[in-house]
Amino acid sequence: QVQLVESGGGLVQAGGSLRLSCVASGLPFRNYAMGWFRQAPGKEREFVSVISKSGTITGYADSVKGRFAIFGDNAENTVYLQMNSLMAEDTAVYYCAVSPEYYGRKSQDYAYWGQGTQVTVSS
DSSP states (O other), X not given: OOEEEEEOOEEEETTOOEEEEEXXXXXXXXXXXXXXXXXXXXXXXEEEEEEOTTSOOEEEOTTTTTTXXXXXXXXXXXXXXXXXXXXXXXXXXXXXXXXXXXXXXXXXXXXXXXXXXXXXXXX
């Protein structure tokens, strides 16, 4: 049974930082790309970041490029999203997901999803 568990969300002031974690179980971690998406109230879920199966290629939405960083720890089956210089517009529920594709930026590329962790940035 595949399970993804996110943690690290919370309330932070604008300009602050948070690090999200996603622990994956029930699948061969290295065989999947790992992605982060987010959904703000009243908006559709949107792509945030992805790390390829090999861990050598990363991608970011334009809105977070230069502020967020994704990295993984294969030994711990964990993917992280380091979020710096947070802005009110980053407020959303953040989801991690796994994709059998080498590298995906679309929701439909992803087969399994976590339950999400709330990030709230106060201005």
